[in-house]
Amino acid sequence: MAESSVPRASVAGAPMAGAPAAQAVPAGAGTAAGLGHDRPVRAWLRFFRSELRLVFGRRRNQALLAVVGAFPIVIGIGLRIAVHDRSGGGGGGGGGLAFVDQLAGNGVFLSFIALTLLLTLVMPLAVAVVAGDSIAGEAGYGTLRYLLAVPAGRMRILAVKYAVVVVFAIAVAFVVAAVALATGAALFPIGPVTLLSGTTVPLAEGMLRLVFVTLFVAAAMASLGAIGLAISTLTEHAIGAIAALAIIVVASQVADTVPQFAVIHPYLPTHWWNSFDSLLRAPIDTGVLLRGLLSFGVYLVIFSSFAWARFTTADVTS
Amino acid sequence: MTEVRADPAGVSAGPAPAGVHAGASVPAEPAEPTAPSSLAVASSGLTKRFRGGQVAVDHIDLAVPRGSVYGFLGPNGSGKTTTIRMLLGLAFPTSGSAELLGVPMPAGAVRVLPRVGSLIEGPAFYPFLNGRDNLARCDAADRTADPRTAPARINQALERVGLLAAAKKRYRNYSLGMKQRLAIAAGLLVPRELIVLDEPTNGLDPQGTREVRGLIREIAASGITVFVSSHLLAEVEQVCSHVGVMRTGRLVFQGRLEELRRTGAARIRIETAEPAAAAAVLERLGLADPQVAGNEVSAQLADDQPERVCAELVKAGVGVRGLAVVSPSLEELFVGLTGEGFDVDG
Numbered sequence A: 001m002a003e004s005s006v007p008r009a010s011v012a013g014a015p016m017a018g019a020p021a022a023q024a025v026p027a028g029a030g031t032a033a034g035l036g037h038d039r040p041v042r043a044w045l046r047f048f049r050s051e052l053r054l055v056f057g058r059r060r061n062q063a064l065l066a067v068v069g070a071f072p073i074v075i076g077i078g079l080r081i082a083v084h085d086r087s088g089g090g091g092g093g094g095g096g097l098a099f100v101d102q103l104a105g106n107g108v109f110l111s112f113i114a115l116t117l118l119l120t121l122v123m124p125l126a127v128a129v130v131a132g133d134s135i136a137g138e139a140g141y142g143t144l145r146y147l148l149a150v151p152a153g154r155m156r157i158l159a160v161k162y163a164v165v166v167v168f169a170i171a172v173a174f175v176v177a178a179v180a181l182a183t184g185a186a187l188f189p190i191g192p193v194t195l196l197s198g199t200t201v202p203l204a205e206g207m208l209r210l211v212f213v214t215l216f217v218a219a220a221m222a223s224l225g226a227i228g229l230a231i232s233t234l235t236e237h238a239i240g241a242i243a244a245l246a247i248i249v250v251a252s253q254v255a256d257t258v259p260q261f262a263v264i265h266p267y268l269p270t271h272w273w274n275s276f277d278s279l280l281r282a283p284i285d286t287g288v289l290l291r292g293l294l295s296f297g298v299y300l301v302i303f304s305s306f307a308w309a310r311f312t313t314a315d316v317t318s
Numbered sequence B: 001m002t003e004v005r006a007d008p009a010g011v012s013a014g015p016a017p018a019g020v021h022a023g024a025s026v027p028a029e030p031a032e033p034t035a036p037s038s039l040a041v042a043s044s045g046l047t048k049r050f051r052g053g054q055v056a057v058d059h060i061d062l063a064v065p066r067g068s069v070y071g072f073l074g075p076n077g078s079g080k081t082t083t084i085r086m087l088l089g090l091a092f093p094t095s096g097s098a099e100l101l102g103v104p105m106p107a108g109a110v111r112v113l114p115r116v117g118s119l120i121e122g123p124a125f126y127p128f129l130n131g132r133d134n135l136a137r138c139d140a141a142d143r144t145a146d147p148r149t150a151p152a153r154i155n156q157a158l159e160r161v162g163l164l165a166a167a168k169k170r171y172r173n174y175s176l177g178m179k180q181r182l183a184i185a186a187g188l189l190v191p192r193e194l195i196v197l198d199e200p201t202n203g204l205d206p207q208g209t210r211e212v213r214g215l216i217r218e219i220a221a222s223g224i225t226v227f228v229s230s231h232l233l234a235e236v237e238q239v240c241s242h243v244g245v246m247r248t249g250r251l252v253f254q255g256r257l258e259e260l261r262r263t264g265a266a267r268i269r270i271e272t273a274e275p276a277a278a279a280a281v282l283e284r285l286g287l288a289d290p291q292v293a294g295n296e297v298s299a300q301l302a303d304d305q306p307e308r309v310c311a312e313l314v315k316a317g318v319g320v321r322g323l324a325v326v327s328p329s330l331e332e333l334f335v336g337l338t339g340e341g342f343d344v345d346g
Helices: A020-024 A040-056 A059-089 A109-118 A122-141 A143-149 A154-187 A203-232 A238-257 A273-280 A286-311 B080-087 B109-115 B131-141 B147-160 B176-187 B206-221 B257-263 B275-284 B306-315 B330-338
Strands: B039-049 B055-060 B063-065 B069-073 B095-100 B103-105 B116-119 B194-198 B225-230 B242-247 B250-256 B267-272 B291-293 B296-300 B320-326
Touching: A040 A059, A040 A154, A040 B131, A059 A109, A059 A122, A059 A154, A109 A122, A109 A154, A109 A203, A109 A273, A122 A143, A122 A154, A122 A203, A122 A238, A143 A154, A143 B116, A143 B131, A154 A203, A154 A286, A203 A238, A203 A273, A203 A286, A273 A286, B039 B080, B039 B225, B055 B080, B063 B225, B063 B242, B069 B080, B080 B095, B080 B194, B080 B225, B103 B109, B109 B116, B116 B176, B131 B147, B131 B176, B147 B176, B176 B194, B176 B206, B206 B225, B242 B257, B242 B330, B250 B257, B250 B330, B257 B330, B267 B275, B267 B306, B275 B291, B275 B296, B275 B306, B306 B320
Parallel strands: B055 B250, B069 B225, B069 B242, B116 B194, B194 B225
Antiparallel strands: B039 B055, B039 B063, B039 B095, B095 B103, B242 B250, B267 B296, B267 B320, B291 B296
């Protein structure tokens, strides 16, 4: 700990024994700035990759994806037993659940069933955890002040955070669809898909429609993520942001079922989530799909603007 | 010292912030030119008023010369951390302006902060990542850092703070001293011109405190300006060349450490059997604040030479048993500036 002879202004680049790459380190202080400026895209990608690793490498989030992925298996097994009992005992219909009547004939429908069921709470909750945690979690750990001092840039932090929330939303949607498809294929027959409108399309086209359905659900989750991001800029308690977002989802879904609120139904954040069933008809009702996507887009723009306005002007006191 | 001029971004050496040297009771660096490039940190009328109306930082004019080790002192709650947050662009000033290395903040944050390392209000990392991954995360967020040299630079920073052996340990399992050192390592990932350390010894045991002091010395020896805040003068006085003293949001002193020492008036203390007579002599000589306590008489020694006072006492027939000139310690001066105890002024 005594005074050591370190070359001037090159602390980090000071050649040390056992550090072979030291020569590559810029020695002058003046070169520190400007290195990445010629490659802004690479610098963005590097930060994005770091954020991806942070979110997807975190055990909590991995567990979250695993739990979300376990649901379709449980649902599949449950429905397999129910379908089996019914064919033996000649019981009633599908209990009002969409797509169940089709499931007995085609395992592909397990994907649509799982997406419908899990969109009510499980998938929004998973997205809420990551979106609500995005800024508030950093503030809670205190790492936000160090990211700002790096400087990562406020706009850049927000953009990278949201980009990874979107990736997580896509991951959640595809995990559900893929696990459900695999489970459906294992437990039920697979073949040409009979759409809700009665037309039968080849299996390949059914698969393609499933991909679009999943993307639509991912878009819905991404718009929810934007709301979560905005809430996340308001607090340093991630759990508060997560809970607030979960409450919004539940409240919106409850309001959506009350006929007296019909006037506001199209404007609710969750109203269009299940509109993906338009993709399972021939012809596809693109009007409904586009209105849904418009709703997602509007929510995304409003809340990401709010997040930007708040985050770029607020004092970071955590 | 003139590197700022060579900044590729073309930082215009703007006019010297008005009153950089004005507000403080003692000019910071009378010998140095007042061009902004000679200051690593400068602020002018920097003020932060919280929403509740409380003024946390009240028109402070910092002047931190390049190459100095600047001790930013003051009791807890005197506005040090709020000032540092404004300097680093984490909080926005209500009024006034600040510059780091001649670049205005927070507008120039992207340009200047890569050259500034910092430890703000204690270390903070992801508890679920290990030390090395935490530094990699910091480095990845820095758009000016070269990813090709990142592993080597991270290794060097870890080695510099003695954490190489604990690099694979999760941050959650680090001791407080290790956490502190990791934060300093993060500040050393790329070459810096200025290091800002906010209470780097907070919560450390004496051994850890000494380690941090040693690190500060090393950093300063390599030519980097160090701006270090503390509520304990004793912790930084050995390493500082300059000090700024805060009290309830105001900068009540700024200058070289010796200048702070000089502000304390020495007192002459006389031990005598005739205190009343001695006091009369001191009063006749015009010495300020004469005090009698038992057999001891003391007074402030202005420019009077102690020899003259002694001669006058003898001439007046006062028997002098002992005579001493006492200078106040830095600690006493510091307490005199900031008040006794913690949070004296709320």
